[in-house]
Amino acid sequence: MERDVKFLLNGNEIKMKIKDHWTLLYLLREELDLMGTKEGCGSGECGACTVIVNKDAVNSCLYLAAEIDGKEIQTIEGLASSDGTLHPLQKSFVENGGIQCGFCSPGMIMSAKALLNENQNPTTEEIKHALAGNICRCTGYIQIIDSVRAVTSTGNEGIEVVAWKTEEKP
Amino acid sequence: MKKFTYLIPKSTDEAISMHESHGKRAKYIAGGTDVIVKIKEGKLSPDYLISLKHITSLNQLALNKETGKLHIGALVTHGMLEESSLIRTQYPILHDAVTNIGSVQIRNVATIGGNLVNAVPSADGAIPLIALDAKVEFYGPKGEQSEDLIRFFLGPGQNILERSEILTEITVPPLLPNTGSAYIKFGRRAAMELPLLGVGVLLSLDEDLKHCVKARIGLGVAAPTPMRAMEAEQFLTGKAIDEDMASEAGRIAAKESRVRDSIRGVAWYRREMVSVLVKRMGLMCLERIRDL
Numbered sequence: 197m198e199r200d201v202k203f204l205l206n207g208n209e210i211k212m213k214i215k216d217h218w219t220l221l222y223l224l225r226e227e228l229d230l231m232g233t234k235e236g237c238g239s240g241e242c243g244a245c246t247v248i249v250n251k252d253a254v255n256s257c258l259y260l261a262a263e264i265d266g267k268e269i270q271t272i273e274g275l276a277s278s279d280g281t282l283h284p285l286q287k288s289f290v291e292n293g294g295i296q297c298g299f300c301s302p303g304m305i306m307s308a309k310a311l312l313n314e315n316q317n318p319t320t321e322e323i324k325h326a327l328a329g330n331i332c333r334c335t336g337y338i339q340i341i342d343s344v345r346a347v348t349s350t351g352n353e354g355i356e357v358v359a360w361k362t363e364e365k366p
Numbered sequence: 367m368k369k370f371t372y373l374i375p376k377s378t379d380e381a382i383s384m385h386e387s388h389g390k391r392a393k394y395i396a397g398g399t400d401v402i403v404k405i406k407e408g409k410l411s412p413d414y415l416i417s418l419k420h421i422t423s424l425n426q427l428a429l430n431k432e433t434g435k436l437h438i439g440a441l442v443t444h445g446m447l448e449e450s451s452l453i454r455t456q457y458p459i460l461h462d463a464v465t466n467i468g469s470v471q472i473r474n475v476a477t478i479g480g481n482l483v484n485a486v487p488s489a490d491g492a493i494p495l496i497a498l499d500a501k502v503e504f505y506g507p508k509g510e511q512s513e514d515l516i517r518f519f520l521g522p523g524q525n526i527l528e529r530s531e532i533l534t535e536i537t538v539p540p541l542l543p544n545t546g547s548a549y550i551k552f553g554r555r556a557a558m559e560l561p562l563l564g565v566g567v568l569l570s571l572d573e574d575l576k577h578c579v580k581a582r583i584g585l586g587v588a589a590p591t592p593m594r595a596m597e598a599e600q601f602l603t604g605k606a607i608d609e610d611m612a613s614e615a616g617r618i619a620a621k622e623s624r625v626r627d628s629i630r631g632v633a634w635y636r637r638e639m640v641s642v643l644v645k646r647m648g649l650m651c652l653e654r655i656r657d658l
Contacts, residue, residue, distance in 0.1 A: 197371040216372035216415075219402070239403045240472055241558060252445070252474035258402045259475065262372045263419065307470065328557030329469020 201265040206274030214261045221245045221256040223264075224271060232272035232302045236331070243330030246303035247271045253310035255329075272302035275309070284347045285309060294343030296334030304330045308344045317348050367406055373416045378423070378505050378532055381416055385530040386507065388414045394532065395419075396441060397476040399468070400484055424479070424534055429456070434540030440479025440533045444491070448473060457538070458654060459494040459547030459566050466556040467491065479533045482518065485525045485591070488560045492519070492592045493584040494549045497566040498538045506531030519591035542570035542580055544658070546651035550643055553630070562631045563587050563639050567647035569607065571655055576606040583615070583644055588623035588636065595619035598644065612648035616641040 202211045205228070214223060224230045224247070236244030238257050245257040248270040275283035285305050288294070295301050304327060311318055311326035318326065323344045332340060373392075375381040385392050393412035395401045396419060404410040418424060424441040429452055436457065438447070444464040447453050454461045467473060467481070467490045481491035482502065492515065500515040507530055515536070518525050527533065547568040551561040564586030570579050581602035583595040598619035605611050625636035 199372075215369070217367050217369045219367070238406060240399055240468070243469065243471060246471055253471050254475055255399075255471045258399050260372065260398065260402070262374075263417075310470070325465075325557075326470055329471045331558075 199262060199265075201261070203264045203266065204268040206270055216260070216262050218261040219257055220247065220249075220254075220259040220261050220264060220269070223261040224256060230271055230273050234299055234302060236299070236303075241331070242300075243303045243307060243327075244300055246306045246330065248306055248310050248313075251310065251313060253307045253326075253329075270306070270309070272306060275305070283309075285312070285344070288346045289340070289343040292343040292346055293339040294335060296332075300330060300332040300334075304332065304340055311344075312347070318344075320345065367402075368408075368411050370405070370412055370415050373414055374420050375416060375418075376420055378421055378534065381418060381421065381532060382506060382530050384414070384416050388416075389529075392416055396480040397443065399472050399476040400480060418479075418532065427452075436538035438478060438536040438538070440482075440535060441477050442479075443475060443477055444468070444473035444481070445470070445475075447478065456541065457494075457498065457547065459497055459549045459568060462549035463490045463494045463551065463564070463566070466551045469557055478536065482515070482536070483525060483527065483533055485519050485521075485523050486560075487522055487590055487592065488564060488587045489592060490549075490551055490561065490564055490586065493564045493566040493586040494547070495536060495538070496592055496594060497547060497549075497568040497582040497584040498541075499582065500536050500538045502533055503535040503537065504531050504533045516592070516594060521590050544571040544573070544575060544655050545569070545580075546571075546654035546658070548647045548650035548654065550647055552639060552643060560630065561587055563625075563636055563643065565640065565643040565647050567644060567651055569602070569648060569651040569655070571607070571652075575655065578602045578605055578607050581615075583619055585619065585623055585640060587628075587630075588625050588640060590624075593622075593624070595622045595640075595644070597622050602648075607648070607652060609645075609649065612645040612652075613641075615648060616644035619644045 197216045198213050224233050234244040236242035240255045240258045246253050247256045307330050323341050392414040395415045424439045426439045427442045429436050444467050447464040478491050496516050502515050502518050503512050549566040552563040553559045553561045566584040568582040572579050581599040583598050585593050598615040602615050620637045620641035623640045625633045627633050
């Protein structure tokens, strides 16, 4: 069955028809051409498809598109400014070696963003807990955790603390 | 994915009448973290998915101050339980368990009701609730019914719900004074993993803070359904609890367990670990009672 949904996607209001059996991941990639969000396992094990719905990180591969009506969706495409300036988290992943092949990065960064929206000074344990549902097969996690820690105000000494607004939109 | 029609009832009555009219072609869905995977794998192929997510009456988490009962709506997510300060401080056994179910992404969506209805032997949500003497409330064409949670499970993937019935709420009776509780999910890693074993222990002590007036030991993956180690519970009741008593209770619980070999671990190892973990959780209860 088809239905009309209205939602905010990276700050833009979207009204469209969707099919009941579409997942949010399918909607983003195949219908809206937003290829930043990746499909890894397709069963909620790997976190590559992580996006933020309202305030929550969710696996978009298991989230039905029919459920986004009236909600606010944030994807990796919504982080950088329109002039191409990277979000501090993205910049930190680049600078700290948190990216190798890059397939897990959008999901990792969205999980980290959901954490930092709620808790601007997470401990290393809290970062690990928040990223436990995101699998990386390249870097070995250390650099990823360092990348997240570097944008917190309790991050490594010597790394500049970057102030950023959680509601910043392109 | 297979095509289906997604129905969004606003009340339990509406959901039940939808389910009644579509019969076997319909399936209830809550968080969907299991149902959607099963549809993708072809293990389920409903023509109608009836979402329970928008029935707001199933979404409440509250302690009734008059009765002392904790009410957990079936649609409460694991994330809501994890973040609740009430659960963390008063029912740490439940906090221990939900904190390590799936991942943040799963916990934000997956519901405690769904965890119970799935009735897997490893249900991390069920073991602490069993140790808390929880009851399940369910509603269907026959009206409202209630049952002890321990009797809810019939076998792997099997529960007592009949056609069109909906699990609505889990209720936990008031805790006795001087109660401590703890749960451990034991496996190779905590997140994104089914446990090799789940062990939950609850102890209530007398005013002297030594003698046990009530003991509950819940075991997951130790039998085809979640179970209680009732002989070990009986052994502890009335005794002054110390490390030796906790060890003995562990040995008794290990004997009672009906562990078996599986892909994640062999029976003898599971049995040994029941003994170790019951003791460890028992001591953790004592520690938590001291910290009250």
